[in-house]
Amino acid sequence: MAQRFKKIGIANRGEVAVRIIRACQELGIDAVLLHSDVDQNSRAYRMADFTEEIGPAPSSESYLNIEANIAAAIRSGVDAVHPGFGFLSENADFAKACEKNGIVFIGPTSEAIQLFGDKVSAKNLVESINGPLIPGYKGDDQMLGRLMKEADAIGYPVMVKAAAGGGGRGLKVIRKASEAKEMIESAQREGKNAFGSSRVFLEKYIEDAKHIEVQIFGDASGKVHSLFERECSVQRRHQKIIEEALSPSLDDKLRNKICSAAVQIAQAAKYQGAGTVEFLFDGKDVYFMEMNTRLQVEHPVTEMVLGVDLVKAQILTAMGEPLLWWDDLKPRGHAIECRIYAEDPYMNGVPSVGPLGYCSFPEGPFRRFEVGFEEGDEITSNYDSMIAKVIVWDESRTRAIQKMEQTLKDTVIFGVRTNIPLLFQILSHEEFVRGEMTTGFFEKHFSKGLKKSDWSESEKTLIQNLNRNLVEGSSASGSDTSSVAIDPWTHGWNTSGRPS
Amino acid sequence: MKWLKVEWQGRTLKIPAQKLQGKIWFHLDGETHVAEVSSERRKGNSTGGNQDGVLTAPMPGKILKIFKSSGEEVCQGDPVLAMEAMKMEYTLEADRDGKLGEMSIQVGDQVALGQVLAKIEE
Numbered sequence: 339m340a341q342r343f344k345k346i347g348i349a350n351r352g353e354v355a356v357r358i359i360r361a362c363q364e365l366g367i368d369a370v371l372l373h374s375d376v377d378q379n380s381r382a383y384r385m386a387d388f389t390e391e392i393g394p395a396p397s398s399e400s401y402l403n404i405e406a407n408i409a410a411a412i413r414s415g416v417d418a419v420h421p422g423f424g425f426l427s428e429n430a431d432f433a434k435a436c437e438k439n440g441i442v443f444i445g446p447t448s449e450a451i452q453l454f455g456d457k458v459s460a461k462n463l464v465e466s467i468n469g470p471l472i473p474g475y476k477g478d479d480q481m482l483g484r485l486m487k488e489a490d491a492i493g494y495p496v497m498v499k500a501a502a503g504g505g506g507r508g509l510k511v512i513r514k515a516s517e518a519k520e521m522i523e524s525a526q527r528e529g530k531n532a533f534g535s536s537r538v539f540l541e542k543y544i545e546d547a548k549h550i551e552v553q554i555f556g557d558a559s560g561k562v563h564s565l566f567e568r569e570c571s572v573q574r575r576h577q578k579i580i581e582e583a584l585s586p587s588l589d590d591k592l593r594n595k596i597c598s599a600a601v602q603i604a605q606a607a608k609y610q611g612a613g614t615v616e617f618l619f620d621g622k623d624v625y626f627m628e629m630n631t632r633l634q635v636e637h638p639v640t641e642m643v644l645g646v647d648l649v650k651a652q653i654l655t656a657m658g659e660p661l662l663w664w665d666d667l668k669p670r671g672h673a674i675e676c677r678i679y680a681e682d683p684y685m686n687g688v689p690s691v692g693p694l695g696y697c698s699f700p701e702g703p704f705r706r707f708e709v710g711f712e713e714g715d716e717i718t719s720n721y722d723s724m725i726a727k728v729i730v731w732d733e734s735r736t737r738a739i740q741k742m743e744q745t746l747k748d749t750v751i752f753g754v755r756t757n758i759p760l761l762f763q764i765l766s767h768e769e770f771v772r773g774e775m776t777t778g779f780f781e782k783h784f785s786k787g788l789k790k791s792d793w794s795e796s797e798k799t800l801i802q803n804l805n806r807n808l809v810e811g812s813s814a815s816g817s818d819t820s821s822v823a824i825d826p827w828t829h830g831w832n833t834s835g836r837p838s
Numbered sequence: 839m840k841w842l843k844v845e846w847q848g849r850t851l852k853i854p855a856q857k858l859q860g861k862i863w864f865h866l867d868g869e870t871h872v873a874e875v876s877s878e879r880r881k882g883n884s885t886g887g888n889q890d891g892v893l894t895a896p897m898p899g900k901i902l903k904i905f906k907s908s909g910e911e912v913c914q915g916d917p918v919l920a921m922e923a924m925k926m927e928y929t930l931e932a933d934r935d936g937k938l939g940e941m942s943i944q945v946g947d948q949v950a951l952g953q954v955l956a957k958i959e960e
Contacts, residue, residue: 696863
């Protein structure tokens with residue numbers, strides 16, 4: 339029943355849309371970008387074979403709008419839709435709407451999405467196969483009073499999570515009884531706003547645990563494969579910042595345990611396509627957290643250590659084709675990914691928006707850049723602030739860290755501030771270097787953000803000299819002349835424009 | 839963008855630099871820097887969060903919840919309001935003890951970067 343796709347719609351944006359377009363191009367399939375009006379100024383828009391507008395900038399009216407995406411998919415005559423991650427990627431109604439309209443949803447079935455999307459039914463499934471669960475409350479009674487009582491019974495700290503949540507949203511830690519009300523309500527609100535459901539559940543918050551997840555893949559024949567684990571312990575407010583493969587802290591025994599548990603969980607749901615089973619590791623044992631029924635942001639680190647292409651595998655599996663690599667998976671070396679967020683590291687990570695200026699991502703051996711935007715593109719506050727990912731591979735973890743540091747030193751992004759200065763601090767932190775970081779690592783060491791030191795005298799001189807040699811990029815306004823009011827230092831520095 | 843030749847700590851370097859919206863961006867020794875060259879720093883341009891009892895929006899976004907009402911006594915660290923931007927929820931806390939002044943915002947309002955959201959009077 340193999341079906342050859344001619345056209346694939348991409349219901350996403352940014353760097354993941356670019357990633358999917360590349361996979362389509364390599365497979366000889368046309369890519370149709372389903373985009374909001376503002377995303378005409380993006381790299382994916384320029385790369386796609388066809389484009390179809392789905393609505394205005396706000397996600398709720400475009401990237402989260404099922405009808406608009408389906409209508410655009412039908413209009414453009416696609417055989418299949420790839421949802422990327424975030425947005426509609428884990429929306430069972432969207433998968434169902436695709437199925438109903440004869441469009442192949444590149445991912446698992448809508449039943450599997452529903453099963454794992456509801457964190458409560460997912461935990462029930464894990465329970466049924468005797469998988470490792472965290473103690474908590476996942477009952478139907480959602481009254482505030484009951485939830486607060488259950489939180490007390492579990493014992494603080496307690497994590498409150500939106501049952502439909504993911505990506506760090508709808509998730510709060512209650513440290514003491516007096517915070518319970520506010521945190522539960524906040525998680526309910528975030529769940530309602532982001533996922534349309536205010537249902538929450540409670541879990542004992544395991545502090546100082548590592549976030550370790552297993553990449554699984556269900557092939558077209560129905561067999562589920564383990565593609566080993568990734569470690570994503572460097573997180574801020576439950577949003578991942580640095581991920582690596584494999585984890586520096588699992589031994590073979592624990593590795594086998596979580597990989598086989600992940601495969602069992604996926605098999606129990608007759609899972610097809612790419613999926614990730616997330617676990618917490620407290621140094622002794624592992625606990626199931628949730629299963630994500632989509633491609634992960636951090637999938638490249640797995641690709642780098644195994645030499646596979648997960649996006650092409652997704653597309654081929656959706657076409658009913660067998661995988662080439664399933665019996666030949668041997669990890670080699672170490673891969674690290676850093677997410678580049680448009681934010682001000684000196685302002686505790688406040689999003690930084692505006693038009694991008696000059697950007698440069700210098701190539702090198704085993705450096706990989708997943709970039710969604712180019713000079714002139716506008717980074718807006720409508721969407722997630724992740725604008726790019728930098729991935730490196732090297733023979734050992736130590737060398738991979740060194741390579742990442744050099745790669746980030748070579749990376750230039752003008753126009754919006756980025757978290758790169760923060761990434762340097764993390765990469766050189768002794769706890770990270772030793773591989774001992776837990777999910778509390780960021781909060782413990784970097785919760786205050788970075789301190790910006792004042793410009794030194796020589797830096798001030800340099801800046802004044804640069805200023806004299808530069809003309810305003812886009813629109814030189816009248817105010818420009820008054821901006822050079824500071825008296826230039828005259829000694830020492832010689833700047834001159836280089837004729838190119 | 840221009841490649842500019844500079845003398846820096848005894849070395850001659852060629853660095854990329856660009857002026858965008860009144861700010862100078864340059865990449866030196868593996869680090870990207872941003873410098874404001876205007877003599878007058880526009881207010882609210884790069885400040886946000888809490889300062890001297892003035893709570894400003896640290897980013898453009900939507901007001902989700904207001905925990906306190908005008909005239910109410912607040913203590914340092916008390917959550918005053920919650921807002922959402924770029925899909926994350928942030929709580930703004932009182933940065934000092936005092937009485938909450940008049941607030942001109944409501945739940946559901948879109949607010950701009952640097953907009954004053956609340957003032958705490960001593």
